[in-house]
Amino acid sequence: MRTSLLRYGAAVVVACAATIVPAASASTPTLADPDISVTNTKAHLDQLQSIANANGGNRYTGRSGYKASIDWVKSKLDAAGYTTTVQSFSTSAGTSYNLIAEWPYGDPNHVVMQGAHLDSVSSGPGINDNGSGSAGILETALTYAKSGQTPKNRLRFGFWGAEELGLLGSKYYVNNLSSTERAKIAVYLNFDMIASPNPGYFVYDDNPAGNGARDDLTAYFTSKSIPWEYIDVQGRSDHAAFRSLGIPTAGTFTGAETTKTSAQASKWGGTAGRAFDPCYHSSCDTSTNLDLTALDRNIDAIGHMTWAYAVKDYGTTTPPPTGTNLLKNPGFESGAVDWTGTSGPITSSTSRPARTGSWKMWLGGNGSTSTESESQSVAIPSTATAPTLSYWLRSDTAETGSTVYDTMKVQVVSGTTTTTLATHSNVGTSTTYAQKTLDLSAYKGKTITVKFASTEDASLQTSFVVDDTSVTTG
Template structure:
């Protein structure tokens, strides 16, 4: 991160929402639990690359190109389409790495990024290995989740930020006006694990207030105090912002001194910098707050999952390969309607993938719960097939049917039950079920999961990774 100045404590006090009542975030802001263990492993690798290349990963030095190559290999293996973009600097050739997830509406792009270079005097593990590793792990997790994004999802890893935001500025400058207008938002992650931690949210783009408010809602949900910060265009969101693109980001503090008030709400040491090793050789793998890293990589995940399906008013629901929106439930209850509560990230029952699933039943009381989604199956489709993964467990002990899950299709007011499952023979292992819906081609259908439980022992019907695919 380039040198920046935080807002004064007086201005921060005027801007902070501390003490105000804030509405709870939408379910789409929930996101998955991004692995901090994996993120830390990426940081270990960046430290190893620096160790093997003169102690740094700076532009024009072999450690930077090695970092690009390593991140590219991880993204290629996950199925991304990657582009390495070379550009010239006073310190030699640098490179941007851009990764596009296939699918989504190319006229509606949501983008997330971090600078990958370090300063020349050290390995740059907090600045900005932390942001790069967080973006990388979130990109890998999103690709593995099986989500079908409404929007086109893109990640950027910028070169030569430490020389003056050169990489991101070059990237935006090479875009056509149409390509720039297609980018609906850019979110930046530059230092997210400072050892004397602060939780700051960018507030320097009037066009990005939705992004800003989604970040503050995330911190509110976690019960973490936060402050606005005007980073004054001193990181890689600046080129996007100057072209009218909505931007936002989070920041954990650099060379500025933590106040007593900030230490009171975040812990740490007042009168010391947020990162005493900022732009120094001691910015190594030990210069991290791993608790903060865990919180902030989950924040990145929440934003990727949210903005991948955000409706900008012009993008049709996803149809490439799966007619169902939010099929893996990782965006919470988005696109599904029915009973409040069954779509959950509770760890009491596992998800098939990711963290979220549909957990129907499990109450041990007389209840009915349902979730449904309506789609139109194209008339031109040759076939149509519904599938889902299910895991059913019960506390019932005999062969009487007490609790049931019905898988239904509702079309033109007619409800058809495709299958019924019960406590009898419930299997607490994941199994995939599949049904032919070809007879509904050209029709609007509601896919519905309905559970009825009696007043005795519980049966849990957990559904995940749904799909309605056509050929």
């Protein structure tokens, strides 16, 4: 939680006076009311503490503890099947990173996003601020991946860097989204400090206009007989970057450096006249600086919002017209733009002709042991009728006989799974371009990576030249 001249206590509005009941008496979880494991979440926090212990006692931007935190969270999400992206950006304290994780199912035009900052201050490990929020959305993401739920909308989780330096990570993220991509984010939910040791139960109220997410959070707490208060967080956490673009935001918070009043202690328990988190921005913000009941209630609230908003009806997105090519720069005439992979295969060399224009993808042709690849991510609409991948291929080889020495594989990467849809080799080459078409029906509603990958042995070249690629919805 970023320090600000604004003090939370001045902006709190009492909004509910229900009596707290023990967590064990909460109703049985339903489809939109999962039980997110507090044991697992606490284990994540213990891991973040261990990372801090091994890296000078903190997880501050620009230092090894922060990068180790990013790497560890990424490994958990990768293993669960999320599509992850690490963004790096510069700060006054050194390089920082955002981690974006997307569940590759559901309508990519309606994104339900949650976030929490992963960095600590330099003076401590930052386990409540904000290991708690990060561990909470991490465990929710992992639980959703195992749940077997089928989302209507796309779920995305952001782990922000350099929040403590001025919300730099979340600002970098939204500022680097195109207007089209920004418009796809239906709601952003922020979780920053959700396990304070002298806790309150606060719901963000600084973007109330048309903000059903705020009301859904308060309704959830009320349904569990947990009293809550609205709080105007203003610019103190990462929701501010989204709010500034008009994206609906909401979130929960258990209090920082301000003092719990007698009325709040009567309502929530704890100690009046004491800060909600006496270790705020201090070295004592360790894995013992937590209220696990508050953590449990807040992660269940995160789970409730995730399950409910994954299937929320945001209307029907008009699918691309039949025949629209979903790939960018499909004929390579802009060079290597929009394609990722080995340097060199996308070329305008006249040694091998393009089918159309001057540029093409020329894989292989080295006559030595080598691997090359080019790939591009593409979202297949869930409304696609018969999605296909097509490409034109010509090939030539110096190999002879019927033994396969050199290959080019056409693959789809979905989550952690790579599937080979076609394999071309030195056997049966043809210098006449022929169109190949592959079925992508198994990937409706998913973001996939289309990959062309070649392997050559130690001698005698085989060239695979690809041009005029396309992914269409049918």
